[in-house]
Amino acid sequence: MPRVNAPAFQENYFPTRLAVPASDVVGRRDYIRNLVFDLSSGENVVVVGPRRVGKSSVVNRAVSDLEKAGKTKVLTVNFGSVVAGDQFVQVVTDQLAPVVGVQPGWFAKLKSAGASQRTTSLMGKLGPLGQAGVALVEEASVGRRVAGALGLVTEFALLKGSPRVVVVLDEFQDSAAVDPKFESLVRGEADRAKGRVSFAFLGSAPTMMRQAFSDRRRPLYRAGQSRPMPDAEVAEWAEYLESKFAAARIRCRGRTLDALLEGSAPHAQNTMATAYHLYRMCCLNGITDPGLEEVRDAVAVAAESLADIFVGEWDRFDAGERTVLGQVARRLDVYEHVSLDHRQRNARQRALKRLTEDGVLLHGQGRGRYEFREPMFDRFVQDRLGGSR
Ligand SMILES: Nc1ncnc2c1ncn2[C@@H]1O[C@H](COP(=O)(O)OP(=O)(O)OP(=O)(O)O)[C@@H](O)[C@H]1O
Numbered sequence: 003m004p005r006v007n008a009p010a011f012q013e014n015y016f017p018t019r020l021a022v023p024a025s026d027v028v029g030r031r032d033y034i035r036n037l038v039f040d041l042s043s044g045e046n047v048v049v050v051g052p053r054r055v056g057k058s059s060v061v062n063r064a065v066s067d068l069e070k071a072g073k074t075k076v077l078t079v080n081f082g083s084v085v086a087g088d089q090f091v092q093v094v095t096d097q098l099a100p101v102v103g104v105q106p107g108w109f110a111k112l113k114s115a116g117a118s119q120r121t122t123s124l125m126g127k128l129g130p131l132g133q134a135g136v137a138l139v140e141e142a143s144v145g146r147r148v149a150g151a152l153g154l155v156t157e158f159a160l161l162k163g164s165p166r167v168v169v170v171l172d173e174f175q176d177s178a179a180v181d182p183k184f185e186s187l188v189r190g191e192a193d194r195a196k197g198r199v200s201f202a203f204l205g206s207a208p209t210m211m212r213q214a215f216s217d218r219r220r221p222l223y224r225a226g227q228s229r230p231m232p233d234a235e236v237a238e239w240a241e242y243l244e245s246k247f248a249a250a251r252i253r254c255r256g257r258t259l260d261a262l263l264e265g266s267a268p269h270a271q272n273t274m275a276t277a278y279h280l281y282r283m284c285c286l287n288g289i290t291d292p293g294l295e296e297v298r299d300a301v302a303v304a305a306e307s308l309a310d311i312f313v314g315e316w317d318r319f320d321a322g323e324r325t326v327l328g329q330v331a332r333r334l335d336v337y338e339h340v341s342l343d344h345r346q347r348n349a350r351q352r353a354l355k356r357l358t359e360d361g362v363l364l365h366g367q368g369r370g371r372y373e374f375r376e377p378m379f380d381r382f383v384q385d386r387l388g389g390s391r
């Protein structure tokens with residue numbers, strides 16, 4: 003029999019991966035309200051922010067608010083998982099399937115069916131976009147099918163009586179894998195849809211994303227308003243965590259809560275992961291009143307659980323960026339202790355610019371002084387360099 007005052011276990015209590023359910027979205031309330039307003043006004047928005055800050059969670063929350071209010075159809079494509087042309091077509095047409103009156107999977111079914119079947123049983127059920135859907139399947143090249151699928155979204159939005167459409171393109175920096183001309187295709191459709199379709203472009207490489215929308219030689223030049231995503235406030239995390247733990251009959255407040263926040267906040271995923279590990283420890287050991295030692299363990303285990311992600315991120319930095327990160331982890335002035343030639347100095351400047359723009363480093367006190375935005379990533383780099391501090 004469970005003890006009356008034991009912690010209460012619930013699944014997915016502190017979600018640590020991917021976009022979180024709407025009720026677990028911490029902070030960013032003004033950001034979400036502005037997003038809802040922009041997307042229902044026909045604006046295209048570019049949601050940029052450092053890694054794992056909560057872009058997908060926050061945009062999901064905004065578009066689910068929009069859908070609940072009615073009159074908006076939301077389509078989502080995540081280029082983290084959609085990596086080929088026909089996969090894109092499938093994902094887009096599946097989301098249109100309910101509104102054109104067919105079953106999901108229609109594109110693949112039509113594609114594998116023979117030409118004769120396409121005009122008989124399978125076509126019988128199709129709605130107003132049915133003909134366009136079949137035409138899409140008949141397209142000979144994958145590029146034309148991708149273009150056709152995007153075009154279908156516009157056609158849908160322009161149909162009489164259709165709701166407004168919001169298209170969420172997540173991990174947009176990887177969209178070229180689906181089609182090298184994807185940016186041009188989107189530009190064409192955005193112009194053709196005359197404000198009936200709003201796009202939300204999300205990307206975890208802020209520098210790259212900004213370039214796509216601010217370089218006049220690129221197709222999406224000025225096609226969307228850049229909306230940098232802030233971290234949630236530490237106070238907002240405190241409120242969420244205290245009440246969420248309390249609802250599970252765990253006391254997490256005062257010094258315990260402060261220590262948890264100090265180890266991870268305000269970075270969204272780090273804080274959620276630390277909370278999850280403290281919760282797990284409490285549930286497994288029947289602890290209802292964790293102290294500083296438990297929090298220290300939870301911070302350490304959370305950091306370990308994120309190590310694979312950190313390794314992946316570290317591998318993507320170039321040599322110049324790693325040098326700068328190493329200096330910051332060693333608490334060195336990035337302009338000191340090194341004699342560099344002109345080319346190396348330029349490389350350092352470029353690295354500093356990218357690392358601050360991408361939200362990996364923050365400016366500290368004084369010239370040459372930088373600090374990590376994420377304390378856990380800071381400790382990871384220190385360990386990687388042999389714990390030198
Ligand atoms: N607003 C939030 N409230 C609570 N937790 C959040 C929030 N945003 C992010 N998280 C935590 O961070 C994790 C990653 O969030 P999400 O996938 O939304 O971030 P992202 O910025 O889209 O990441 P990526 O850079 O990988 O695309 C979530 O699983 C959750 O643990």
Ligand SMILES: [Mg+2]
Binds near residue numbers: 058059173
């Ligand atoms: Mg994301």
